[in-house]
Amino acid sequence: MLVGWKPDRESDIPLHYQISRHIRNKITCGDWPVGTKIPSQRWLADEFGVNRSTIVMALDELTADGLLHGNRGGGTVVTGLCDHPGSPPPPDWISYVNSGVQSSNIPTVQEINRAEFRPDVIRLGTGELAPELLPQEAMRTVLQALSSETMPLGYAEPKGSASLRQFISQHVETYGIRAAPSSILIVSGALQALHLISIGLLHRGSTIFLEKPSYLYSIPIFHSAGMKLTGIPMDRHGIQAALIPKYRKQYNGALLYTIPSFHNPTGTVMSRERREQLMQVCHYEGLPLIEDDVYRDLWIDEPSPLPLKAADSSGIVLYLGSLSKTVSPGLRIGWIIGPEPVVDRLADIKMQTDYGASSLSQAVVEKWLSSGLYQQHMENLRQQLRHRRTIAVKALEQFLGDYADWEVPKGGFYIWVRLKRELPLKALFAAALKAGILLNPGHLYEGENNRHIRISYAFASLEDLETGIFRLSVLIKDMSNHFETNKSEE
Amino acid sequence: MLVGWKPDRESDIPLHYQISRHIRNKITCGDWPVGTKIPSQRWLADEFGVNRSTIVMALDELTADGLLHGNRGGGTVVTGLCDHPGSPPPPDWISYVNSGVQSSNIPTVQEINRAEFRPDVIRLGTGELAPELLPQEAMRTVLQALSSETMPLGYAEPKGSASLRQFISQHVETYGIRAAPSSILIVSGALQALHLISIGLLHRGSTIFLEKPSYLYSIPIFHSAGMKLTGIPMDRHGIQAALIPKYRKQYNGALLYTIPSFHNPTGTVMSRERREQLMQVCHYEGLPLIEDDVYRDLWIDEPSPLPLKAADSSGIVLYLGSLSKTVSPGLRIGWIIGPEPVVDRLADIKMQTDYGASSLSQAVVEKWLSSGLYQQHMENLRQQLRHRRTIAVKALEQFLGDYADWEVPKGGFYIWVRLKRELPLKALFAAALKAGILLNPGHLYEGENNRHIRISYAFASLEDLETGIFRLSVLIKDMSNHFETNKSEE
Ligand SMILES: Cc1ncc(COP(=O)(O)O)c(C=O)c1O
Ligand SMILES: Cc1ncc(COP(=O)(O)O)c(C=O)c1O
Numbered sequence: 001m002l003v004g005w006k007p008d009r010e011s012d013i014p015l016h017y018q019i020s021r022h023i024r025n026k027i028t029c030g031d032w033p034v035g036t037k038i039p040s041q042r043w044l045a046d047e048f049g050v051n052r053s054t055i056v057m058a059l060d061e062l063t064a065d066g067l068l069h070g071n072r073g074g075g076t077v078v079t080g081l082c083d084h085p086g087s088p089p090p091p092d093w094i095s096y097v098n099s100g101v102q103s104s105n106i107p108t109v110q111e112i113n114r115a116e117f118r119p120d121v122i123r124l125g126t127g128e129l130a131p132e133l134l135p136q137e138a139m140r141t142v143l144q145a146l147s148s149e150t151m152p153l154g155y156a157e158p159k160g161s162a163s164l165r166q167f168i169s170q171h172v173e174t175y176g177i178r179a180a181p182s183s184i185l186i187v188s189g190a191l192q193a194l195h196l197i198s199i200g201l202l203h204r205g206s207t208i209f210l211e212k213p214s215y216l217y218s219i220p221i222f223h224s225a226g227m228k229l230t231g232i233p234m235d236r237h238g239i240q241a242a243l244i245p246k247y248r249k250q251y252n253g254a255l256l257y258t259i260p261s262f263h264n265p266t267g268t269v270m271s272r273e274r275r276e277q278l279m280q281v282c283h284y285e286g287l288p289l290i291e292d293d294v295y296r297d298l299w300i301d302e303p304s305p306l307p308l309k310a311a312d313s314s315g316i317v318l319y320l321g322s323l324s325k326t327v328s329p330g331l332r333i334g335w336i337i338g339p340e341p342v343v344d345r346l347a348d349i350k351m352q353t354d355y356g357a358s359s360l361s362q363a364v365v366e367k368w369l370s371s372g373l374y375q376q377h378m379e380n381l382r383q384q385l386r387h388r389r390t391i392a393v394k395a396l397e398q399f400l401g402d403y404a405d406w407e408v409p410k411g412g413f414y415i416w417v418r419l420k421r422e423l424p425l426k427a428l429f430a431a432a433l434k435a436g437i438l439l440n441p442g443h444l445y446e447g448e449n450n451r452h453i454r455i456s457y458a459f460a461s462l463e464d465l466e467t468g469i470f471r472l473s474v475l476i477k478d479m480s481n482h483f484e485t486n487k488s489e490e
Numbered sequence: 491m492l493v494g495w496k497p498d499r500e501s502d503i504p505l506h507y508q509i510s511r512h513i514r515n516k517i518t519c520g521d522w523p524v525g526t527k528i529p530s531q532r533w534l535a536d537e538f539g540v541n542r543s544t545i546v547m548a549l550d551e552l553t554a555d556g557l558l559h560g561n562r563g564g565g566t567v568v569t570g571l572c573d574h575p576g577s578p579p580p581p582d583w584i585s586y587v588n589s590g591v592q593s594s595n596i597p598t599v600q601e602i603n604r605a606e607f608r609p610d611v612i613r614l615g616t617g618e619l620a621p622e623l624l625p626q627e628a629m630r631t632v633l634q635a636l637s638s639e640t641m642p643l644g645y646a647e648p649k650g651s652a653s654l655r656q657f658i659s660q661h662v663e664t665y666g667i668r669a670a671p672s673s674i675l676i677v678s679g680a681l682q683a684l685h686l687i688s689i690g691l692l693h694r695g696s697t698i699f700l701e702k703p704s705y706l707y708s709i710p711i712f713h714s715a716g717m718k719l720t721g722i723p724m725d726r727h728g729i730q731a732a733l734i735p736k737y738r739k740q741y742n743g744a745l746l747y748t749i750p751s752f753h754n755p756t757g758t759v760m761s762r763e764r765r766e767q768l769m770q771v772c773h774y775e776g777l778p779l780i781e782d783d784v785y786r787d788l789w790i791d792e793p794s795p796l797p798l799k800a801a802d803s804s805g806i807v808l809y810l811g812s813l814s815k816t817v818s819p820g821l822r823i824g825w826i827i828g829p830e831p832v833v834d835r836l837a838d839i840k841m842q843t844d845y846g847a848s849s850l851s852q853a854v855v856e857k858w859l860s861s862g863l864y865q866q867h868m869e870n871l872r873q874q875l876r877h878r879r880t881i882a883v884k885a886l887e888q889f890l891g892d893y894a895d896w897e898v899p900k901g902g903f904y905i906w907v908r909l910k911r912e913l914p915l916k917a918l919f920a921a922a923l924k925a926g927i928l929l930n931p932g933h934l935y936e937g938e939n940n941r942h943i944r945i946s947y948a949f950a951s952l953e954d955l956e957t958g959i960f961r962l963s964v965l966i967k968d969m970s971n972h973f974e975t976n977k978s979e980e
Pocket of ligand 1: 188192264322
């Protein structure tokens with residue numbers, strides 16, 4: 001928020017006065033309009049490197065002047081300007097902020113997004129490759145190679161670079177998907193694919209079927225576009241396809257969203273038989289599918305069964321891929337494969353919202369796919385993930401064996417740890433963050449879930465993985481005992 | 491659509507049969523679901539390199555089999571499968587395509603988007619730098635430099651790279667804008683900024699004020715989000731700010747969108763006095779502004795007056811910048827500067843829709859801004875644009891002087907050519923495209939405009955600029971005479 005500015009300790013002007021003046025400036029110049037919730041006292045004290053009492057003095061002064069008001073929840077809000085009596089009030093930005101069509105991210109996700117950039121935190125749940133797993137060397141080689149070529153610097157074609165689509169077509173053919181480049185749309189990551197689908201193919205009030213739990217519950221995309229999510233239970237073979245006709249009758253879903261390989265958050269791989277059954281049921285029901293296959297290439301023990309799209313003889317599947325989980329999320333490159341009118345429609349919407357993906361990123365991805373670097377990198381990455389998985393499972397067994405159980409995933413990033421008894425996960429999340437551990441609690445992926453924690457072995461360092469799981473186990477034990485005691489006291 | 495495939499001329503199988511089989515495959519595998527409009531006979535003949543009569547034979551066969559149906563408008567539509575009697579029908583994708591919340595691009599824009607990738611067309615209206623104006627050399631230098639550094643390959647911070655925001659803060663300070671990095675959001679181009687604003691700050695039914703004509707009329711972003719656009723007339727000093735209170739009373743606009751420097755499409759630069767008046771009126775009315783300043787640095791004769799944002803003492807302006815018009819649209823990097831709660835809200839929405847801009851593009855832009863390359867490139871670019879403007883104006887005077895007039899712009903890309911008499915511009919657009927010239931007609935930027943054509947001197951080669959304007963003049967003369975004759979015959 002205020003990053004960068006610090007009070008001057010050499011100055012004769014008292015610290016608290018420097019701070020109140022700085023904040024006053026923020027308010028009068030409109031950076032903090034009326035209604036802004038200002039950061040906590042603790043945060044401000046850290047940021048400015050002063051005692052909390054100094055912050056209190058500064059804020060008291062501004063409150064006395066009518067610029068700030070402390071509210072019940074303990075927060076402090078900008079309430080006035082007072083500086084130019086008679087001049088018209090500035091625009092009420094906060095009411096604008098509150099009236100947009102798009103929902104805010106769910107609070108826990110916002111908190112995670114922020115905490116991820118605190119250097120002191122152990123990120124036990126983060127769904128991305130650790131910095132040391134990202135292919136710096138290979139990326140240098142790619143940039144080096146590109147620097148002697150002609151770069152595509154102009155606006156791109158609506159569906160994205162034709163040559164990249166050609167390589168993606170070849171790439172997906174290695175696992176049985178036959179797609180002409182004209183059926184492929186390049187997007188800025190698989191998340192954007194979902195956003196485009198939500199505003200391009202569905203009317204408000206539609207229902208989306210999905211696995212319960214699912215990654216999709218953690219992002220408000222479909223909700224914002226006025227759609228409902230209806231979860232269908234999973235077993236160890238994946239979504240229970242046999243239940244779909246019943247759900248269809250009851251909720252009239254318009255689409256089914258599924259993550260068949262290394263499911264987020266459970267790690268489940270849908271079996272071959274289940275895939276066949278799912279395709280049959282959806283075909284029979286005329287229910288189109290979105291197959292989110294961003295983790296496919298992250299197998300550790302053995303490749304997943306072929307994608308649903310490979311068995312799609314009637315154009316019922318929209319297929320999503322991405323390089324975010326395998327090569328680099330920073331590239332922001334993914335793809336949608338589907339029937340041409342659908343791909344054309346989504347391409348038109350992409351043009352309307354951002355005129356296409358970065359052509360630099362597209363050129364880089366083309367090099368990755370065309371040079372053999374990708375295969376090489378994946379082999380190495382699989383080794384590393386295998387090792388990380390071993391370490392994580394060992395730590396879990398050692399520290400949490402008595403309190404939780406889990407299935408060892410065959411690939412992907414996630415272990416879906418199931419607590420033997422329910423705990424208030426919001427409280428656990430907060431306590432863990434205090435103890436320097438960032439968790440992805442189950443309720444992100446399934447409304448009322450107070451029983452699961454998503455552990456990722458992809459992000460934290462090996463040491464942090466062990467330390468983090470140990471510290472987490474202490475918190476869980478404490479909390480379990482606490483509840484035990486409370487119960488027996490009742 | 492079918493790009494890539496060609497019939498095999500060596501084969502014994504007749505060409506028309508190869509073609510009908512190929513299309514049949516497209517239909518049965520779901521690439522072309524029921525309802526798909528297939529490409530025109532002419533297009534198919536060109537694409538497959540056969541005579542039109544061969545296409546007619548192939549399509550007749552498919553029509554006889556019930557797979558295609560010719561409709562009145564002359565188009566041909568996929569109507570059936572027939573292959574698997576008894577099997578359930580595939581999903582009706584066309585109804586999905588038609589039910590999305592987001593509108594389609596307006597047809598002329600879709601046609602332009604497609605025609606832009608035809609190599610034989612002279613693009614007289616295109617609002618981007620010609621390939622030879624894009625800084626290939628400098629970009630190579632940048633990539634070379636980056637290839638020896640550590641790249642940010644992970645997911646980025648919600649507001650974008652902190653160091654890039656620092657450089658943008660310094661960059662905009664050179665024209666009077668004081669913005670802390672915390673008030674800056676990196677976006678994937680200015681168009682995305684508008685998309686985020688449309689879904690993040692406004693409720694359905696809001697009214698946006700804007701110049702009439704305006705770029706904003708050519709993109710359906712606000713319309714799709716359920717908002718109305720209300721145009722306010724311009725004069726040669728820019729939007730007529732004095733009219734705003736009246737409009738406010740009548741339409742209760744929620745925001746005013748303006749392009750004060752080198753306005754798209756008119757090329758107008760808002761005068762200093764008009765800027766002051768506009769800021770006063772908006773301040774008094776409590777009406778926030780979006781200042782779209784993507785053309786600012788493209789001055790040819792002299793820099794524009796300082797941006798509105800530089801005189802914004804109460805946080806009333808959301809400021810948009812971009813490198814698309816100056817360095818490279820393919821980078822897809824722009825920025826929003828505004829009050830922190832607004833920027834925070836838009837950052838949260840950006841995270842929800844695409845997890846941030848390409849970090850590769852961000853790293854490249856940082857190098858551009860931090861190395862002095864940007865200033866160097868701009869000086870060179872201004873020379874080139876000056877020369878191009880001269881050539882374009884000369885050709886207009888020579889060929890269209892009797893039929894049209896215009897103001898010579900002081901920078902930017904566009905000459906807003908005003909025909910001395912109205913002509914049916916949709917017909918002119920079609921005739922021009924037949925003659926190999928792609929136009930941006932006035933009605934893209936202002937509903938009923940049949941009087942203006944946006945000519946860009948930035949894109950076509952010097953030779954094409956002259957040829958294109960000449961050919962256009964022939965069409966305009968023909969059409970004018972035709973109308974003259976028709977009139978006198980009445
Ligand atoms: C299942 C799933 N789909 C999509 C995404 C988004 O990926 P991208 O970075 O390609 O937008 C994620 C990332 O968390 C994911 O887990
Ligand atoms: C006025 C104006 N704003 C925004 C844009 C979009 O720019 P960007 O490529 O940064 O999204 C354009 C491009 O045509 C434009 O003319």
